[in-house]
Amino acid sequence: MGYFEGNELEENRRHPDLLIFDLSCIVAATDNFSPINKLGQGGFGSVFKGQLSNGQQVAVKRLSNSSRQGIDEFKNEVMLIAKLQHRNLVKLFGCCIQGEEKMLIYE
Numbered sequence: 001m002g003y004f005e006g007n008e009l010e011e012n013r014r015h016p017d018l019l020i021f022d023l024s025c026i027v028a029a030t031d032n033f034s035p036i037n038k039l040g041q042g043g044f045g046s047v048f049k050g051q052l053s054n055g056q057q058v059a060v061k062r063l064s065n066s067s068r069q070g071i072d073e074f075k076n077e078v079m080l081i082a083k084l085q086h087r088n089l090v091k092l093f094g095c096c097i098q099g100e101e102k103m104l105i106y107e
């Protein structure tokens, strides 16, 4: 929770469905970011297909180390997308921030 403090924590409370995923859970879901599971590549980094232990299919957007995007931009994207829920947009399930790893978990 260290990254989500003050106003951000308040935002997080308004979006109780937004989950903070454990890195080990994402590693297991994507078979350690196996190239076989790669869905595509964006400006932010690679996107991987994954399956959570409960069977839920997810898309994991992994910030590449070479990306210039920092923790502030990452937090902005999480908070912004969380507010942009719409039937025509993929749902943001949550994020994972652990060490150098920053990821967005979408439907």
Ligand SMILES: Nc1ncnc2c1ncn2[C@@H]1O[C@H](COP(=O)(O)OP(=O)(O)OP(=O)(O)O)[C@@H](O)[C@H]1O
Residues within 6 Å of the ligand: 039, 040, 041, 042, 043, 044, 045, 046, 047, 059, 061, 090, 106, 107
């Ligand atoms: N939720 C998802 N489900 C299935 N495939 C996805 C999903 N999100 C992204 N992808 C795949 O990954 C690719 C890259 O997605 P991403 O959103 O990172 O890139 P972008 O929006 O094209 O670029 P940028 O990050 O510069 O805005 C997409 O073109 C798509 O093929």
